[in-house]
Amino acid sequence: MSAAQFIPKKNTNSVEKVSFKWQTPSNIALVKYWGKSNPQIPKNASISFTLKNCHTITTIEFSKKETSTDVEFDLFFEGKKKEEFKPKIAEFFKRVAEYCPYIFDYRMTIHSENSFPHSSGIASSASGLSAIAMCLMSLENVLNSDLTQEFISKKASFLARLGSGSASRSVEGPLVVWGNHPKIEGSSDLFGVQFPYKVHSVFENYQDAILLVDKGEKQVSSTVGHNLMQNHPYAENRFVQANDNLAKLSKILQNGDIKAFVNLVESEALTLHAMMMTSNPYFILMKPNTLEIINKIWEYREENNSNICFTLDAGANVHVLYPEKEKEKVNQFIDNQLSKYCQKNHYICDTVGFGAKKL
Numbered sequence: 001m002s003a004a005q006f007i008p009k010k011n012t013n014s015v016e017k018v019s020f021k022w023q024t025p026s027n028i029a030l031v032k033y034w035g036k037s038n039p040q041i042p043k044n045a046s047i048s049f050t051l052k053n054c055h056t057i058t059t060i061e062f063s064k065k066e067t068s069t070d071v072e073f074d075l076f077f078e079g080k081k082k083e084e085f086k087p088k089i090a091e092f093f094k095r096v097a098e099y100c101p102y103i104f105d106y107r108m109t110i111h112s113e114n115s116f117p118h119s120s121g122i123a124s125s126a127s128g129l130s131a132i133a134m135c136l137m138s139l140e141n142v143l144n145s146d147l148t149q150e151f152i153s154k155k156a157s158f159l160a161r162l163g164s165g166s167a168s169r170s171v172e173g174p175l176v177v178w179g180n181h182p183k184i185e186g187s188s189d190l191f192g193v194q195f196p197y198k199v200h201s202v203f204e205n206y207q208d209a210i211l212l213v214d215k216g217e218k219q220v221s222s223t224v225g226h227n228l229m230q231n232h233p234y235a236e237n238r239f240v241q242a243n244d245n246l247a248k249l250s251k252i253l254q255n256g257d258i259k260a261f262v263n264l265v266e267s268e269a270l271t272l273h274a275m276m277m278t279s280n281p282y283f284i285l286m287k288p289n290t291l292e293i294i295n296k297i298w299e300y301r302e303e304n305n306s307n308i309c310f311t312l313d314a315g316a317n318v319h320v321l322y323p324e325k326e327k328e329k330v331n332q333f334i335d336n337q338l339s340k341y342c343q344k345n346h347y348i349c350d351t352v353g354f355g356a357k358k359l
């Protein structure tokens, strides 16, 4: 499928005023996306668990306007007008305009809220942009009523990707692959697809406790981060390794080899951070408490013959991953031994989820 397929034909219907409300999830990558080329094409394929509790709820009211020269919108975040968030969304609309020409015909009022605190260090761009993408697709579906559900999901992911790469993985669930990969049927650089093979039951309802080690603003924006992979001495090997890891993880997810899962997921997290440490400029995004937590997880795993493991985003927070079967014991361990390393003892218990929901 090429990008041109997402340029809509002439509208078959018209509407004056309409509003849509969507809840879309955050996601956590197991094989990481780090490195891209224009326009938002990943250097390697990635895969993530879709989350359930960490989500964005967005309503967009579309009102037909007289002239259709500019994109016009108001943005409210948690009930308050947020001028400072507008440039990012304006840039998003610019990138998708060719594929959603109808945005010029309507004034849009956007109301958005997250289930997680804004300053938690949890990236809201994935859930935030996929929510807007779903609202745009709901309008497109009214204007062209012959769209299939499959097309709507694909195009929503395609639009979300143009805003933020990882947002392409926040439309469906429980596992989404983004990036063309020879071993994943249907995979594409243009949009995320649901992992197409049967997943072993040990990965059902997988748990993710997000330990909020550092709630501050991101030290390295993702755009800067991805750019660090240009001219990075290890970049080409990393992209090959990530694709190999995805092939391995695909098998692991099907055969339920949880020890191999733990090893691969932790190695991916540390490799992501190794890439940041070995770029120029270089960054250390882990904090002392990130390392304390990692060491405690390793100790606990050893002593309890557990399958707990961790992954990291481009920041200091730790995602603790574990099977549902271990939930009770691991939650106690987190509460007793890990929460003290979190800012204000704050952590969020989440579970793998199923993607965007219309409200």
Ligand code: DP6
Binding pocket: 028, 029, 031, 032, 033, 034, 040, 046, 123, 125, 163, 164, 165, 166, 167, 222, 223, 226, 272, 313, 314
């Ligand atoms: C480390 O999707 O935030 O979380 O495409 O520039 O918006 P942009 O980047 P973004 O990058 C996410 C990087 C990551 C790994 C991942 O989610 O795969």
